[in-house]
Structures are given as C-alpha cells and as structure tokens.
Amino acid sequence: MKCPSCNTASKNKAFKNIQKGGKRIEVQCPHCDQWLTIDPATMKFKFAGYALILIPSLLNFFIDDVHYRLILSVIALLGACLAVFGVVRTKLIPIEPSHDSK
Ligand SMILES: [Zn+2]
Numbered sequence: 153m154k155c156p157s158c159n160t161a162s163k164n165k166a167f168k169n170i171q172k173g174g175k176r177i178e179v180q181c182p183h184c185d186q187w188l189t190i191d192p193a194t195m196k197f198k199f200a201g202y203a204l205i206l207i208p209s210l211l212n213f214f215i216d217d218v219h220y221r222l223i224l225s226v227i228a229l230l231g232a233c234l235a236v237f238g239v240v241r242t243k244l245i246p247i248e249p250s251h252d253s254k
Contacts, residue, residue: 153179157186157246171249178249188244197238204231 154161160183169180176189208224208231215221 153188153244155181155183155186155188156244157181157188158184160184178247179244180249186246187249189247191241191243191245194238194241194243197241198235199238201231201233201235201238204228204234206231 153164153167158181160181162182166182167179168182171178171180171187176192178187178189180187205228208228212221212224215224
C-alpha cells in the first residue's frame with residue numbers, strides 16, 4: 153500500500169496502528185503518521201463485482217434454460233472482472249482519525 157501523504161510504499165505489516173471505526177478500517181502510516189483509509193469508491197467496485205458473481209450463481213440453480221444460463225455466466229464473468237478491478241485499484245486516502253485519542 154502506498155501512502156498518498158508521503159508517497160512511501162509500505163507493506164501491510166508495517167501498519168501497526170489499525171483502527172476499525174464503524175464501517176471503515178483506518179491505518180496510520182509508519183512514516184508520516186498520517187491516518188489513512190481505503191478509498192470507498194474501489195470498495196463499491198468490489199462489492200458490486202461480488203454481487204454480480206453471487207446472484208447469477210444462485211439463479212443458475214433455478215434456471216434450466218441453457219441460453220439464460222449462458223447469459224448469467226457472462227454476467228458473473230463481468231462481475232469477476234469488476235471485483236478484480238476493485239482489488240487492483242484499491243488505494244489509501246488520507247483522513248482525520250475518528251477515534252478519541254485519550
Ligand atoms: Zn505516509
């Protein structure tokens with residue numbers, strides 16, 4: 153993961169301070185102490201992709217028509233592409249820490 157604040161690439165293990173606040177995960181850059189979170193836009197791509205994989209897979213159980221199954225398979229494939237795109241494009245964005253620093 154690359155820190156957008158100081159442009160230093162760090163291994164995931166290097167992030168020692170991890171805060172799970174509400175829906176998002178916050179990490180602190182070990183180099184510049186900037187708090188970061190995963191870009192929510194790429195998270196949406198991932199979830200949309202997973203949904204597109206999951207829904208046709210489930211529908212396949214109830215549909216006997218070969219043509220519909222083919223269409224569902226294509227949709228699932230597009231979903232897989234979308235999910236991969238979301239994973240590849242995952243990046244960190246700087247944030248203000250939401251937790252109390254006591
Ligand atoms: Zn940094």
